[in-house]
Amino acid sequence: MVTDKISTRGLVYAALFGALTAAGAFIVIPLPPVPMTAQTFFMNVAALLLGGPLGAASQLIYVMLGVVGMPVFAGGKAGLGVLFGPTGGYLLGFIIAAFVVGTVNKIKKNAGTLWNIFSMTIGMLIIYTLGSLQLALVAKMSFTKALTVGVLPFLPGDVIKILLAAAVCSRLKGRVKV
Amino acid sequence: MYHTGSFIRGRSLVHRLDPRVKLSAALVFSIFILWVKPSLALASGVILLFPALISGIRPRTLVQAIKPLLFLIVLIFMVHVFFSDGSGEAPGGQTFHGLSFSRTGFQEAFWVVWRFLCLMVAAILLTMTTAPSQMIAAVKYFLKPLKKVRVPVDELAVMLLLALKLMPILLTEKERIETAQKARGYDASRSGWVTRLKSFSHLTSKILTGVFRRADELALAMDARNFRRGERSSLVELKLTSSDYIVMGLLIFFFIIFVALNSHFG
Numbered sequence: 347m348v349t350d351k352i353s354t355r356g357l358v359y360a361a362l363f364g365a366l367t368a369a370g371a372f373i374v375i376p377l378p379p380v381p382m383t384a385q386t387f388f389m390n391v392a393a394l395l396l397g398g399p400l401g402a403a404s405q406l407i408y409v410m411l412g413v414v415g416m417p418v419f420a421g422g423k424a425g426l427g428v429l430f431g432p433t434g435g436y437l438l439g440f441i442i443a444a445f446v447v448g449t450v451n452k453i454k455k456n457a458g459t460l461w462n463i464f465s466m467t468i469g470m471l472i473i474y475t476l477g478s479l480q481l482a483l484v485a486k487m488s489f490t491k492a493l494t495v496g497v498l499p500f501l502p503g504d505v506i507k508i509l510l511a512a513a514v515c516s517r518l519k520g521r522v523k524v
Numbered sequence: 525m526y527h528t529g530s531f532i533r534g535r536s537l538v539h540r541l542d543p544r545v546k547l548s549a550a551l552v553f554s555i556f557i558l559w560v561k562p563s564l565a566l567a568s569g570v571i572l573l574f575p576a577l578i579s580g581i582r583p584r585t586l587v588q589a590i591k592p593l594l595f596l597i598v599l600i601f602m603v604h605v606f607f608s609d610g611s612g613e614a615p616g617g618q619t620f621h622g623l624s625f626s627r628t629g630f631q632e633a634f635w636v637v638w639r640f641l642c643l644m645v646a647a648i649l650l651t652m653t654t655a656p657s658q659m660i661a662a663v664k665y666f667l668k669p670l671k672k673v674r675v676p677v678d679e680l681a682v683m684l685l686l687a688l689k690l691m692p693i694l695l696t697e698k699e700r701i702e703t704a705q706k707a708r709g710y711d712a713s714r715s716g717w718v719t720r721l722k723s724f725s726h727l728t729s730k731i732l733t734g735v736f737r738r739a740d741e742l743a744l745a746m747d748a749r750n751f752r753r754g755e756r757s758s759l760v761e762l763k764l765t766s767s768d769y770i771v772m773g774l775l776i777f778f779f780i781i782f783v784a785l786n787s788h789f790g
Contacts, residue, residue: 354751355743357679361686362739366732368687369694375724384728391732406680407687414651414659414684418691430554431643432600484558485600485636495603506721513725518732 352400359522360400363392364407367440368418375507382503386473389440390447390466390511395522398448405444409437435480436496439473446472459512466508531655538579538653542768543662549775550650556779557642560786562635569642571778576645579653589648590641597637604633660684661760678755686742693738697731 352360370384389408393401412419412428419428419437428434447469454461474497482492533539538546557568576586606629651659664681671677710723 352676352679352753353743354747355740357683358686358739358743358746361683362690362735364683365687365690365694366735368691369698372695373698373728375721387728403680403683407683410663410680410684411687411691414656414663414688428647430558431640485603486632487603491603495599510721510725510728514729514732517725517729518736521733521736 352403355523356396356400359396360392360403361407363388363396363401363404364411367392367405367408368411371418375503375510382500382507384507386440386470386504387507387511389444390469390508391514391518393444393447393469394451394462394466394511394515395518396448397452398445401448402441402445405440409441412437430484432481432484433477433496434484436473436477438480439476442476443469443472459516462512462515463508466511470504470508532581532585532652533655534580534653536578536580536653537767538575538649540765540767541653541771542762542764543654543658544665544762545764545768545772546650546654547659547662547666549771550646552775552779553646554643556782557639557646560782564782564786565635565639565642568782569638569645572642572645572649575649579649581649581652585652586645586648589652590644597640600640601633601637604636605629656688657685657760658762660688661758661762665762676753679753682756690735694731694735697734698727701727701730 367385367388370388373384375382375384375387385408389401389405392404396404408418409429419433429437447465450465450468451457451462457465474493478489478492478496481487481496482489485492487495553568553572557565560568576583654662660681663684664677667675667677667680705723705727715723
């Protein structure tokens with residue numbers, strides 16, 4: 347996050363991906379049996395295309411859009427309360443995961459699709475861990491229970507979203523220079 | 525559809541309060557409600573009714589804003605009723621198929637849901653009575669100390685404003701492309717889900733290439749107008765008025781009383 351000089355382009359792109367992640371709340375990925383929103387998808391694309399610091403900035407923007415009152419959190423929620431509510435950990439996870447995914451991805455020059463998928467998987471694990479921790483804490487359940495409620499139902503969808511993000515990123519590779 | 529829980533214009537006292545006061549009140553409340561004992565959580569919820577009443581927001585609007593959360597609320601309730609850890613299990617507790625019902629489970633579930641509802645109502649009230657631009661000014665104010673550790677707070681505020689303006693543009697762009705696809709005979713419901721996923725990835729790639737071009741143009745336009753980093757002026761000037769001080773005083777008064785009561789009951 348601590349960057350001395352962000353280029354204007356980087357600034358605009360981070361804002362753009364924040365808005366995209368937010369708009370992702372209204373973009374439904376057609377998946378059986380439950381269609382799901384495109385948010386983690388855009389988070390991953392942001393991290394891969396923008397890199398760690400700007401990716402994290404974009405997710406911070408997304409969370410702040412929600413705090414400021416846009417109904418962009420899962421289920422059309424908004425506001426500060428969500429951050430402290432049962433699902434707030436996932437949102438914090440978005441920011442940290444974006445940073446880690448972007449940074450891990452940059453370790454390897456000319457990262458291929460496999461490396462992309464690997465770094466996104468690490469990000470997913472971070473989101474799950476933080477999300478379940480807060481869910482367990484706020485809803486006063488045990489950690490394993492929180493995992494069953496908060497991770498298991500979303501696992502298949504998230505795997506597919508990672509694959510989609512990898513596909514889209516390989517198509518857009520080299521398009522974004524920040 | 526895009527407007528549940530967002531700002532509703534109004535001239536009530538709650539609307540006119542300084543966003544910084546409202547934001548910090550909501551923040552303190554949201555930590556407070558999770559921490560106090562059940563009886564005080566009930567009382568805090570009742571106190572929450574006052575700002576709800578004078579804000580001039582119709583109860584129906586509030587209920588509508590909570591509706592999307594109903595599923596989560598029911599889920600949390602169920603988890604607590606069925607998977608209560610059973611510590612201090614009453615003799616009347618029954619089990620079947622490995623699931624346990626108990627009165628403690630029900631009570632626990634009720635209080636968790638009550639606290640959760642209070643959290644949501646407070647957050648919804650805050651966002652419904654505060655315009656996004658006001659809120660950004662407040663967020664920027666509270667983040668100011670972070671400048672010392674070189675977090676680019678001003679840049680973040682600019683990005684937030686940009687994102688706020690970009691969101692509706694993105695959604696219209698998406699609708700435009702979807703309509704174009706439909707006009708060319710694409711029918712999502714008739715294709716298998718692999719095809720659907722493929723067309724989703726096509727659609728997003730198209731949206732992204734389109735908006736990337738816009739972003740490049742925007743960045744160029746900003747640079748051309750000599751966009752510079754650091755402190756900037758804003759249309760929203762925050763100023764505390766006498767009603768802000770009165771409300772702050774009241775809040776602190778209630779806070780101290782509740783903290784005292786909470787430790788007294790303990």
